[in-house]
Amino acid sequence: MKASESPVPEVVFEEGAFLKVAALLEAQGSRRPFVVTTAGRRKEFSSLETASSVRLEIFDGAVEHVPVEVTDRAEALLRRAEADSIVSLGGGSATGLGKALALRTSLPLIAVPTTYSGSEVTSIYGLTDRDGKKTGRDARVLPRLVIYDPLLTLGLPPGVSAASGMNALAHSVEALYASNASAESSAWAERSIRDLAAALPVLMDDPTDLTARSQAMRGSQLAGMALNATVMGLHHRICHVLGGSFGMPHAKTHAVILPYVVSFNSPHAEDAMSRIAGALGVSDAPSGIRALVRSLPLPRSLAELGFSKENIPGAAREIAEANYPNPAPVSAEDVERILTKAWKGE
Ligand code: NAD
Numbered sequence: 001m002k003a004s005e006s007p008v009p010e011v012v013f014e015e016g017a018f019l020k021v022a023a024l025l026e027a028q029g030s031r032r033p034f035v036v037t038t039a040g041r042r043k044e045f046s047s048l049e050t051a052s053s054v055r056l057e058i059f060d061g062a063v064e065h066v067p068v069e070v071t072d073r074a075e076a077l078l079r080r081a082e083a084d085s086i087v088s089l090g091g092g093s094a095t096g097l098g099k100a101l102a103l104r105t106s107l108p109l110i111a112v113p114t115t116y117s118g119s120e121v122t123s124i125y126g127l128t129d130r131d132g133k134k135t136g137r138d139a140r141v142l143p144r145l146v147i148y149d150p151l152l153t154l155g156l157p158p159g160v161s162a163a164s165g166m167n168a169l170a171h172s173v174e175a176l177y178a179s180n181a182s183a184e185s186s187a188w189a190e191r192s193i194r195d196l197a198a199a200l201p202v203l204m205d206d207p208t209d210l211t212a213r214s215q216a217m218r219g220s221q222l223a224g225m226a227l228n229a230t231v232m233g234l235h236h237r238i239c240h241v242l243g244g245s246f247g248m249p250h251a252k253t254h255a256v257i258l259p260y261v262v263s264f265n266s267p268h269a270e271d272a273m274s275r276i277a278g279a280l281g282v283s284d285a286p287s288g289i290r291a292l293v294r295s296l297p298l299p300r301s302l303a304e305l306g307f308s309k310e311n312i313p314g315a316a317r318e319i320a321e322a323n324y325p326n327p328a329p330v331s332a333e334d335v336e337r338i339l340t341k342a343w344k345g346e
Pocket residue numbers: 038039040041063064065066090091092093094096114115116117118119120122123124125126152153154155156157160164167250251
């Protein structure tokens with residue numbers, strides 16, 4: 001198989017879709033897929049391993065932020081297995097490793113997302129080495145096929161659902177005020193905020209509500225599409241630096257930081273703020289985002305996440321150093337103020 005040149009993945013969105021994964025892989029022309037996943041998700045393949053004509057090679061060592069040494073190890077196994085495709089099953093960590101391998105090998109990637117990171121529909125990849133996290137865009141990492149099966153997410157704990165859902169919502173927020181936002185990307189973003197804000201509170205009470213699971217999954221798909229179509233701003237920059245250089249957990253960091261960046265950008269992005277407020281069903285976007293975050297079982301501050309106060313000036317410098325588009329002009333002092341507030345959870 002050759003990696004697809006198409007910029008849009010084929011999508012199967014269906015309860016129970018994963019049961020058909022062997023047939024879907026065969027239809028893609030893959031007989032020796034290399035599966036990347038996290039340890040807890042390996043069990044999803046147990047019945048498939050015995051029942052299928054497709055020969056699976058499974059690597060279950062995916063971790064957050066795609067460390068280069070994990071990627072090296074997985075690549076060596078993939079090459080030894082003479083794999084003809086890569087299948088990622090799991091959250092953004094598994095998808096991220098799948099993307100890094102697709103970038104290195106040009107093999108096609110088939111993604112089976114089980115959280116709300118939205119990464120499965122983007123051509124954005126990340127790789128972390130001792131100098132921090134580097135991100136880029138490359139058509140080779142965009143999955144050829146995405147299989148959405150809400151049944152796979154029934155066991156996703158409320159805290160993970162909430163954090164991951166806020167990660168998706170952050171994609172949509174930044175897509176709405178991106179300098180290259182289009183009518184289409186903004187429509188995806190608004191719809192995704194509506195879906196996520198409706199589904200997440202339901203899932204906190206009943207994680208097995210299948211209608212809410214499907215709605216959250218659809219919301220995260222749209223958020224990923226909006227992210228893929230636009231440029232990222234200050235919020236994503238902060239989260240990448242805190243994750244890549246300071247080891248902060250990705251989705252929870254998004255949840256802590258988002259209200260502060262929305263407040264900071266609010267006076268410079270009126271149209272986006274009124275769309276966000278409309279999608280949340282509130283009159284003011286910053287307080288609406290804050291209220292949503294506070295209603296979910298999420299950490300409130302960077303201090304709670306274990307971020308050391310002494311790291312704030314260094315992180316602020318690294319964040320402000322890079323050249324990225326943002327509706328409000330940003331200085332290192334601005335970032336330091338944002339991080340200090342987020343550290344305290346004010
Ligand atoms: P994750 O993939 O690490 O998953 C979080 C936790 O949930 C893990 O412990 C995982 O094992 C568990 N889990 C996953 N699915 C489950 C399920 N169905 N049931 C029970 N437990 C389950 O975290 P994440 O927040 O999904 O992804 C974070 C990563 O994704 C980061 O590395 C981030 O940089 C990346 N990301 C990339 C993009 C992109 O477009 N490239 C976009 C968003 C996030």
